[in-house]
Amino acid sequence: MAINPSSAIQAYASALKSLSSGGGGAAAEASTPAAGGTSFADMVKDVVGDSIKSGKTAEKQAMAGATNKAELVDVVTAITNAELSLQTVVAVRDKVVAAYQDIMKMPI
Amino acid sequence: MNLLKSMMIAAAGMTAQSSRMRIIAENLANANSTAQSKDANPYRRRVPTFKNELDRSMGVDLVKMDKVVTDKSAFSSRYEPGHPAADAQGYVKMPNVNSLVEMMDMKDAQRSYEAGLNVINAARNMMARTIDLLRS
Numbered sequence: 001m002a003i004n005p006s007s008a009i010q011a012y013a014s015a016l017k018s019l020s021s022g023g024g025g026a027a028a029e030a031s032t033p034a035a036g037g038t039s040f041a042d043m044v045k046d047v048v049g050d051s052i053k054s055g056k057t058a059e060k061q062a063m064a065g066a067t068n069k070a071e072l073v074d075v076v077t078a079i080t081n082a083e084l085s086l087q088t089v090v091a092v093r094d095k096v097v098a099a100y101q102d103i104m105k106m107p108i
Numbered sequence: 109m110n111l112l113k114s115m116m117i118a119a120a121g122m123t124a125q126s127s128r129m130r131i132i133a134e135n136l137a138n139a140n141s142t143a144q145s146k147d148a149n150p151y152r153r154r155v156p157t158f159k160n161e162l163d164r165s166m167g168v169d170l171v172k173m174d175k176v177v178t179d180k181s182a183f184s185s186r187y188e189p190g191h192p193a194a195d196a197q198g199y200v201k202m203p204n205v206n207s208l209v210e211m212m213d214m215k216d217a218q219r220s221y222e223a224g225l226n227v228i229n230a231a232r233n234m235m236a237r238t239i240d241l242l243r244s
């Protein structure tokens with residue numbers, strides 16, 4: 001079974017995209033990766049954009065909840081979605097940066 | 109994603125149960141609301157109904173509160189000749205609210221709400237533990 005790093009990156013990106021598109025329907029489809037793989041910068045941009053969108057939804061819900069216009073449960077689920085989305089982004093970023101540093105530290 | 113969907117489904121159930129709680133509160137609060145005259149009827153107990161509704165954006169069945177219907181059972185009566193709504197025999201029609209039944213409904217709503225809370229908690233834990241896999 002052949003596994004290369006770009007397939008891992010694509011798996012992270014597609015997982016994140018499906019995660020944030022399921023999160024309250026707030027996140028729009030980000031730019032689709034070009035054939036043959038997406039660049040790391042693009043992936044980080046997409047993923048952070050999705051996370052910011054779910055964060056904004058959570059903020060909107062929290063404000064509506066503070067003025068008694070939203071159900072408390074909706075506020076809680078929106079905030080939980082944003083929190084989990086952010087946690088995934090941070091975990092993926094840490095992992096990819098660690099992989100990059102491993103490669104940089106490799107003796108030539 | 110499935111775990112997020114289960115959280116949204118559980119949240120819809122909790123919203124429905126809190127609406128049911130509101131109806132129960134109305135029933136209990138109006139348990140002594142009589143009419144003003146002897147021809148009018150006192151407060152009639154209200155019963156919430158639920159229905160399942162397909163959420164097209166997620167493709168799942170959510171629970172929604174349907175119509176609130178009135179309980180058709182007979183009113184009870186109480187002997188109170190001085191009351192403005194008393195009839196010729198001195199009886200006043202009282203609402204058909206039974207506090208014991210309302211209390212049991214309240215417990216039921218409370219337990220269903222807690223079940224929804226547990227589903228949300230479990231789904232959240234499952235997702236958080238999965239994300240933790242990336243961190244090790």
